[in-house]
Amino acid sequence: MNYSLPTSVELGGREYAIRSDFRPVLDICTVLSDPEADEEEKAFWMLTIFYPDLDEIPPELYRDALKECARFINCGEVEKPQKAPKLVDWEQDFLYIVAPVNRIAGRDVRSLEYLHWWTFVGYYFEIGDCTLSMIVGIRDKLRKHKKLENYEKDFYRQNRELVDFKNRRTEEEDKFLRALTGKPRP
Numbered sequence: 001m002n003y004s005l006p007t008s009v010e011l012g013g014r015e016y017a018i019r020s021d022f023r024p025v026l027d028i029c030t031v032l033s034d035p036e037a038d039e040e041e042k043a044f045w046m047l048t049i050f051y052p053d054l055d056e057i058p059p060e061l062y063r064d065a066l067k068e069c070a071r072f073i074n075c076g077e078v079e080k081p082q083k084a085p086k087l088v089d090w091e092q093d094f095l096y097i098v099a100p101v102n103r104i105a106g107r108d109v110r111s112l113e114y115l116h117w118w119t120f121v122g123y124y125f126e127i128g129d130c131t132l133s134m135i136v137g138i139r140d141k142l143r144k145h146k147k148l149e150n151y152e153k154d155f156y157r158q159n160r161e162l163v164d165f166k167n168r169r170t171e172e173e174d175k176f177l178r179a180l181t182g183k184p185r186p
Contacts, residue, residue, distance in 0.1 A: 018051060028045070
């Protein structure tokens, strides 16, 4: 068992600091789900966001650095080769993720200066019944072509924009997100 919350990774026999707070990891998840970014761009942004001292990492270690980033995002687990269907979009669903996470944490996690990604994920796994679980449940049934219950049909009819994945953000959405987070889109 690993009881520690890592704030660095070892690459080529040397320790390198990482951004272990939940916010940079969510930024990486946003980059990874960007349909307009190719694999090279995604890798570049993963490294740039995750490693504060990327310029100190030799380029021949970048592949290992990407693997360590993925392992960290998976809470220390090696990435599974089998790809699970997408049921959550960290960016689109953020408001519906953070509300129950706040309930579990007993405070607004956005107001914390720092919250380790693994702790955030631990809170996330304990969410239970909430709007997000309704959204994800409907997405899963739609993906499997299963019949929705009447209350699910009503929810979907009234909240289709919450359930259906957005294909791309408009300029207005980008401006809104920048205003919310204070950060430009990676």
